[in-house]
Structure formats: C-alpha cells, structure tokens
Amino acid sequence: MASSKAVFDWLCIAGVAALAIAGECLIAAAMQKIGDLDNIRAVSGMPGAIKAVLTNPLFLVGALCMALNFFALLFTLSNVDLSLAAPATASLTYIGNAVAAKYFLRENVDKRRWLAASFVALGVVLISR
Numbered sequence: 387m388a389s390s391k392a393v394f395d396w397l398c399i400a401g402v403a404a405l406a407i408a409g410e411c412l413i414a415a416a417m418q419k420i421g422d423l424d425n426i427r428a429v430s431g432m433p434g435a436i437k438a439v440l441t442n443p444l445f446l447v448g449a450l451c452m453a454l455n456f457f458a459l460l461f462t463l464s465n466v467d468l469s470l471a472a473p474a475t476a477s478l479t480y481i482g483n484a485v486a487a488k489y490f491l492r493e494n495v496d497k498r499r500w501l502a503a504s505f506v507a508l509g510v511v512l513i514s515r
Contacts, residue, residue, distance in 0.1 A: 396514075398462040399471060403478035405455035410479075411486040412448030418491070419444065470513060477510045 420426070420438050427435040439445055462471050484503045487493040 395466045395470065396474075398458070398466055399474045399478065402455060402458045402462050402471075402475045403482055405451050405458055406475070406479045407482035407486055409448045409451030409455055410483060411490055412444050412451060414487075414491060416442045416444035416448060473513055474510055477506045480506050481510075 416439070420442055423435045423438070426438050430437075459475070462475070481503045484495055484499055488495040
C-alpha cells in the first residue's frame with residue numbers, strides 16, 4: 387500500500403500536469419480558431435492582432451490554467467523532491483498533450499509519437515520506483 391506522502395506527491399504532480407495540459411490545449415485551440423496572426427496584423431495592425439488574442443475566451447481560460455500551473459508547480463516543488471517532480475510532471479504533460487492533441491484538437495498523432503509517449507510513460511514508471 388502506498389504511503390500517504392507518496393499519494394500526496396503524485397496528486398501534486400498530477401495537478402501540475404493537468405493544468406499544463408489544459409492550458410496548452412486551450413491555447414492551441416484558441417490560436418487555431420484565431421488563425422495566422424501575421425494575416426490579422428497585415429489587415430488591422432498589431433493592435434488588431436493583440437485584440438484578437440486577448441478577446442478569445444479559449445485563450446483567456448488557457449492562460450489562467452497556465453498561471454495556476456505555475457503556482458501549482460511552486461507548491462509541488464516545495465513539497466516533493468525535485469528529482470521526482472520535474473521529470474514526472476514533464477513526462478505526464480508530454481503524454482497528456484499527445485492524448486489531448488488526438489482527441490480534443492483532432493490532430494493526427496502518428497505511431498511514432500505514440501511510441502515516444504509509451505517510452506516516456508515507461509520512464510515515469512521507472513523513476514517512481
């Protein structure tokens with residue numbers, strides 16, 4: 387049975403990864419919806435491009451998730467060993483982004499990327515033991 391410290395550590399790590407995945411997925415969806423900023427800037431200048439980004443609700447929620455991710459990471463690093471927290475959050479974020487890209491953003495995630503994500507998952511298992 388896992389100790390309460392180990393459960394707490396993994397909840398912290400999972401929270402950081404979940405906020406990063408949500409933020410990156412939402413910001414990517416927003417930027418896909420907004421389109422090429424160079425085209426917007428060519429038509430309405432830099433203020434138009436900035437307005438297009440800052441008035442997009444997906445972008446704003448994604449940015450909020452990324453801000454919360456930063457503070458969750460600070461909390462995690464104050465409670466979990468860096469040698470576990472850093473690689474585990476990075477690895478879980480990498481895996482989660484592949485899943486989010488496939489199922490939420492409808493991107494074509496090829497076999498090579500799934501294989502890479504599988505190796506990353508194996509690495510997470512190895513560092514957690």
